[in-house]
Amino acid sequence: MKQVLIYFLSTLFVLNATRCIDRTTSSQKVINVKYPSKGEIVLSEKVRFPKIASGYTLWLPEENSKGLVVFFDEILDTTNKIPIIELGLKNKLATLFITTDNPVEYLFEESKMKELEGYINEAIIKNNIPKDNMLYCGMSLAGTRALKMAVFSQTKESEYKLIPKAIAICDAPLDMVRNYNECKKASQLNLNPIGASESEWVSSYLKTNLRGTPQESLDAYIAYSPFCYTAENGGNAKAFKNIYLRCYTEPDVNWWIENRGRDYYGMNAVDLAALVNQLKILDSKKAELIITAGKGIREDGSRHPHSWSIVDENELIEWFTRLPSDKKSP
Numbered sequence: 001m002k003q004v005l006i007y008f009l010s011t012l013f014v015l016n017a018t019r020c021i022d023r024t025t026s027s028q029k030v031i032n033v034k035y036p037s038k039g040e041i042v043l044s045e046k047v048r049f050p051k052i053a054s055g056y057t058l059w060l061p062e063e064n065s066k067g068l069v070v071f072f073d074e075i076l077d078t079t080n081k082i083p084i085i086e087l088g089l090k091n092k093l094a095t096l097f098i099t100t101d102n103p104v105e106y107l108f109e110e111s112k113m114k115e116l117e118g119y120i121n122e123a124i125i126k127n128n129i130p131k132d133n134m135l136y137c138g139m140s141l142a143g144t145r146a147l148k149m150a151v152f153s154q155t156k157e158s159e160y161k162l163i164p165k166a167i168a169i170c171d172a173p174l175d176m177v178r179n180y181n182e183c184k185k186a187s188q189l190n191l192n193p194i195g196a197s198e199s200e201w202v203s204s205y206l207k208t209n210l211r212g213t214p215q216e217s218l219d220a221y222i223a224y225s226p227f228c229y230t231a232e233n234g235g236n237a238k239a240f241k242n243i244y245l246r247c248y249t250e251p252d253v254n255w256w257i258e259n260r261g262r263d264y265y266g267m268n269a270v271d272l273a274a275l276v277n278q279l280k281i282l283d284s285k286k287a288e289l290i291i292t293a294g295k296g297i298r299e300d301g302s303r304h305p306h307s308w309s310i311v312d313e314n315e316l317i318e319w320f321t322r323l324p325s326d327k328k329s330p
Contacts, residue, residue, distance in 0.1 A: 028089050031058040031127075032078055033119075037101035044204035047197070051101040056119045058096050059085050060127055065094040067133030067320075070120060070164070072145035074103040084137075084313040091321050093135075096123050107145055108209040108224070113152045114159065116145075121160045135320045136164040139308040140268075143172025147226035151239045166244035166320055171306050174227040174271035177214040180206045182266040191261030227275040234278035241279060244323055245287040246316070247272035250296045250305035268306075 037051035057076040069088050071077075076097040080086060088095045098119045099105070100112050107113050124131050138146040146167055153163045173179045183199035183206075190196040207213055210220040222228045228235035251269035256262040264270055272289060279287040296305035 028062060029060040030078065031060070031123075032056075032076070033058075033122075034076075035101075041102050041104065043104065043201035047201040049103055052099065052103050054099055054101040054115070056096055056098040056123060058094060058123050058127065059089065060094050061089045061092045063092055065127065065129045066092040067094070067135070067165075068120075068124065068129050068131075069093055069095045069135045069137060069317075069320075070146075071095070071097045072099070072116070072136070072138045072142045072149065073097055074099045074105070074142075082308075082313075084317065087314055087317045091317055093317070093321075094123070094127065094129055096120065104141065104205075105145060106141070106205065106209065107148045107152075110152075110157055113149060114157075116149060117152070117158060117160055117162060120162050124162075131162055132165065132325075134162070134164040134166075136167045137169070138172060139170040140172055140306065143169030144174065144226060147172070147174065147240070150243060151226060151236050154239055164243060166246070166323060167240070168246040168248065168311070168316055168320075169272070170248040170308055170311050171250070171268045172247075172272070173268045174225060174275055175229050176206055176210070176225045177218070177221045177228055177230060178265070178271065180214055180221070182262070186260070186262060186266060189261060192259065195260040195262070227271060227278065229271075229274050233282065234275065237275060237278045238282060240275075240287065241282050241284045243286060245276070245279065245284075246290055246319070247276055247288070248290045248292065248311050249273075250292045250294075250307075250310045252293070252296065252305040255303065255305055 034053040034055040036053050039051050040048045041051060042048045052074060055076070057078050059080070069084065076099060077085065085095045098116050100115055105112060123129065136146040136150060138144070146169055150164055150167060152158055153161055180203050183203040186199035187196050187203060210224055211217045214221045222231040222235045225235055227237050249269040249272045251267055253264055253267065256267055276287045276289040292310040295310040296303065296307040297309045298304050298307055
């Protein structure tokens with residue numbers, strides 16, 4: 001368990017306790033707003049993580065921004081590490097990274113969604129960024145957050161109604177009924193220490209926050225999930241009908257069988273395919289499923305289909321900038 005915890009925490013970037021920093025270079029301005037946090041996030045009886053600093057990092061082009069790319073990552077890129085920042089700047093797009101104090105934020109609480117919405121609105125208002133030209137992005141759970149925020153923006157509880165023009169998610173879990181059941185199974189089978197540990201705390205965290213298992217609290221799971229296959233019309237799927245949506249996935253089932261003891265039922269690819277199909281059934285012309293092969297590579301060079309590397313960032317930005325002006329709300 002200790003090795004698994006170290007493995008997970010090594011992927012998180014612990015932020016310095018800094019309230020606000022502005023750094024300007026010859027071609028862009030970087031704004032960091034961070035709120036230090038103390039304490040722990042308890043995921044299960046066996047797993048807990050230290051809280052991280054909440055806040056945001058905003059990259060601004062030299063000229064006025066024509067739009068905004070938003071990442072819902074726990075890692076705030078303050079060093080221009082990922083190429084999409086520079087690609088955005090070249091196209092006069094600002095890039096925003098936002099997070100709560102929870103490194104594995106599921107957005108169970110309305111207050112957390114309001115917090116993230118507030119960060120986006122602050123960045124927009126203070127820097128004169130058009131709110132009708134936003135692209136929400138996210139890998140894995142960050143992609144779930146992107147969809148959750150798009151759903152929230154269309155509710156009466158949302159103060160600013162920040163509905164994105166487009167969303168691009170990569171291998172994100174969407175159907176929490178399926179996710180819970182498969183994680184519970186993987187935890188019990190314990191075929192891989194990393195997969196079993198993650199599955200244990202995911203199923204426990206869902207059960208705690210959604211007041212039971214899917215069998216005990218199905219309505220809560222449907223209401224929470226960005227998409228639910230067994231719910232009528234996919235549950236919240238209709239919220240994305242008028243939003244341009246790209247779902248990226250690399251369904252290398254042999255890799256999952258050999259390395260995690262999982263098959264198609266345990267892969268997020270089924271959620272993404274089902275969501276896109278449901279939107280097409282609902283007559284959406286804006287949803288697409290992008291399937292790749294052999295592109296999933298982690299930073300250390302290891303093979304892993306569950307990786308942001310499957311996304312062609314240059315093509316993604318080109319696609320977003322070509323989208324027609326459309327102020328129609330979902």
